[in-house]
Amino acid sequence: VVIVFLIITTSVGGFIYVKSEIDKKNNAIQEEIEKEKAREVKRVELISKASLMVSGYYYQEAIELLKSDSDIYNDKLESEVKKIEDFVADLEPYTGRIEQIFFHTLIVYPELAFGPNSSQAQGYNYWMTTQLEFQRMLPLLMERVYVLIRISDLYEVDAQGNVTEKELYLPEGKRPLLMSVDNVGYPESRKKDGFASRLMIDDNNEVTAVIRNLEGVEIVSRTAEVFPIVDDFIKANPEFSYRGAKGMIGITGSWGVMGYDPKIASEAATAKKIADRLKELGWEFVSHSYT
Numbered sequence: 001v002v003i004v005f006l007i008i009t010t011s012v013g014g015f016i017y018v019k020s021e022i023d024k025k026n027n028a029i030q031e032e033i034e035k036e037k038a039r040e041v042k043r044v045e046l047i048s049k050a051s052l053m054v055s056g057y058y059y060q061e062a063i064e065l066l067k068s069d070s071d072i073y074n075d076k077l078e079s080e081v082k083k084i085e086d087f088v089a090d091l092e093p094y095t096g097r098i099e100q101i102f103f104h105t106l107i108v109y110p111e112l113a114f115g116p117n118s119s120q121a122q123g124y125n126y127w128m129t130t131q132l133e134f135q136r137m138l139p140l141l142m143e144r145v146y147v148l149i150r151i152s153d154l155y156e157v158d159a160q161g162n163v164t165e166k167e168l169y170l171p172e173g174k175r176p177l178l179m180s181v182d183n184v185g186y187p188e189s190r191k192k193d194g195f196a197s198r199l200m201i202d203d204n205n206e207v208t209a210v211i212r213n214l215e216g217v218e219i220v221s222r223t224a225e226v227f228p229i230v231d232d233f234i235k236a237n238p239e240f241s242y243r244g245a246k247g248m249i250g251i252t253g254s255w256g257v258m259g260y261d262p263k264i265a266s267e268a269a270t271a272k273k274i275a276d277r278l279k280e281l282g283w284e285f286v287s288h289s290y291t
Helices: 002-055 059-066 075-089 121-127 131-143 188-192 226-236 265-280
Strands: 099-103 146-148 155-157 163-165 175-183 196-201 207-212 218-221 248-251 284-287
Touching (some): 002 075, 099 131, 175 226, 196 218
8 A cells, every 4th residue: 555655646746747847848938939029029110110210211220220139139130131231232322413492481371471461472472482382392392202411411521621522322213302491580571471480499399480370379380481391291201301301591690590689698599599409300501691
């Protein structure tokens, strides 16, 4: 009986031990499966982010992103890296025509700009673009495969002022485009004629416009000036901008600076903050007198 008991006890104990080991292995396998699922989620996220970067012409940055986490890097990510590297290797310097498109501040309320009380309706018709016209132009330009670039993408200037031409690499078929905005001043007459009143930095750290509506009340609007319209369009369509390029701003200062009086210290400081933020957003400042 004792021998039988020992055999049964040993068998049960062995079974429990074996089962425990199997459970441990199964748990470890399941844990690894869950970890791999999490890694795959991260891979998909990286590929999505890298694809967005590539659409904005940030090729090397996309490659670095895909390689950034050794814990998840595998054949799938390596394949994505190779696709980008092969694509970049096939790029050739652009040698065609480079065009420029130019705007003043936008007419937001045509009924005021061209109405009976307008200060210069005929001049506005010659020189200005309406908000609606501008908003309709951007998708048409993109449809015609234009890509906004910086003038600094074409030339570099050394410390001695020597200018050297740079090579610009764009995908085949793309057409580089320089955009410029002149004056960026808001005299009182234009505030009454349906133009913006000034620029400002909003709660989202974006440069937006302030304008008097048809009732004469000042409102904040992201469709009342070139800058926020372009910024928002490129957020939705990164392929329209080469590495975040927006346009050139040629301020005269004759009507203030972006709606502020540079002779007043506090207003000059506000204008400088706006200018700095515009630079961060991809806009460049140029001398109006060079045009």
